[in-house]
Amino acid sequence: MTKGSHSSGAPWRNFYGRIRGKTLRPTQKDHLEHDLDALSPGPVGWDVNPERAPLDLAARFGERPIWVEIGFGGGEHLVHMAKTYPQVAIIGAEPFINGVAMLLGKIRDAGVDNISAHPGDVRDLFDVLPEGSVEKAFLNYPDPWPKARHHRRRFVTQEHLVPLLHVLRPGAEFRVATDIPDYVRQTLEEVPVAGFERIDHSDDRAWVDWPSTRYEQKALREGRRPHYLTFRKP
Numbered sequence: 001m002t003k004g005s006h007s008s009g010a011p012w013r014n015f016y017g018r019i020r021g022k023t024l025r026p027t028q029k030d031h032l033e034h035d036l037d038a039l040s041p042g043p044v045g046w047d048v049n050p051e052r053a054p055l056d057l058a059a060r061f062g063e064r065p066i067w068v069e070i071g072f073g074g075g076e077h078l079v080h081m082a083k084t085y086p087q088v089a090i091i092g093a094e095p096f097i098n099g100v101a102m103l104l105g106k107i108r109d110a111g112v113d114n115i116s117a118h119p120g121d122v123r124d125l126f127d128v129l130p131e132g133s134v135e136k137a138f139l140n141y142p143d144p145w146p147k148a149r150h151h152r153r154r155f156v157t158q159e160h161l162v163p164l165l166h167v168l169r170p171g172a173e174f175r176v177a178t179d180i181p182d183y184v185r186q187t188l189e190e191v192p193v194a195g196f197e198r199i200d201h202s203d204d205r206a207w208v209d210w211p212s213t214r215y216e217q218k219a220l221r222e223g224r225r226p227h228y229l230t231f232r233k234p
């Protein structure tokens with residue numbers, strides 16, 4: 001193993017969030033054990049795809065348009081979108097296993113069949129998504145990393161945005177929702193640098209299909225204003 005990589009060949013990617021929380025309930029463990037494999041978009045991990053071969057999306061999803069949700073948390077927005085757009089396949093990535101378990105419970109309750117989940121870092125997913133394969137991407141309430149010295153850990157940095165742009169199709173939309181004014185500042189600075197253009201200049205109006213989320217409700221209760229930013233790949 002060389003410095004800066006893992007034994008699987010994976011590059012070292014700093015991830016500062018949590019991957020585990022409270023002890024999982026027995027039903028959640030059961031869902032993780034029985035449901036998760038079938039939801040895989042294909043070989044994403046470095047252990048199962050060391051060559052980083054592109055996923056065969058047509059074999060897995062047919063002709064369905066592909067959308068991606070980055071850090072879906074407990075899956076509220078992901079399940080809402082899957083119900084609203086049954087003709088689309090939405091791939092969510094989330095390393096926090098308790099969130100993944102919550103998503104699986106919600107998928108069972110909603111009975112949707114158009115969600116796919118990668119229980120890990122979205123950057124590993126970006127590696128193997130074919131160039132130009134994704135029609136829409138969502139980043140909702142990303143980790144704020146409020147301290148200035150931690151701003152480089154935010155998703156809205158070139159390290160994340162350049163691979164995201166690569167997998168998006170020209171014309172594809174990238175939506176960002178946040179309640180942190182300094183996150184808005186960094187988003188407006190960094191996202192265009194990566195090559196996106198902004199398409200909606202009113203950031204206080206939610207998208208018509210936005211379900212609101214627990215994060216947003218908490219922000220509103222605590223007096224913070226949500227911001228909704230929309231970009232596209234030219």
Ligand SMILES: C[S@@+](CC[C@H](N)C(=O)[O-])C[C@H]1O[C@@H](n2cnc3c(N)ncnc32)[C@H](O)[C@@H]1O
Nearest residue numbers: 017071072073093094096121122140141142143
């Ligand atoms: C503040 S939470 C918001 C969750 C959800 N989007 C919502 O609005 O309810 C941010 C989430 O992003 C996830 N996250 C952070 N970095 C990530 C990465 N590199 N790939 C995928 N998810 C990531 C975290 O694990 C966390 O669950």
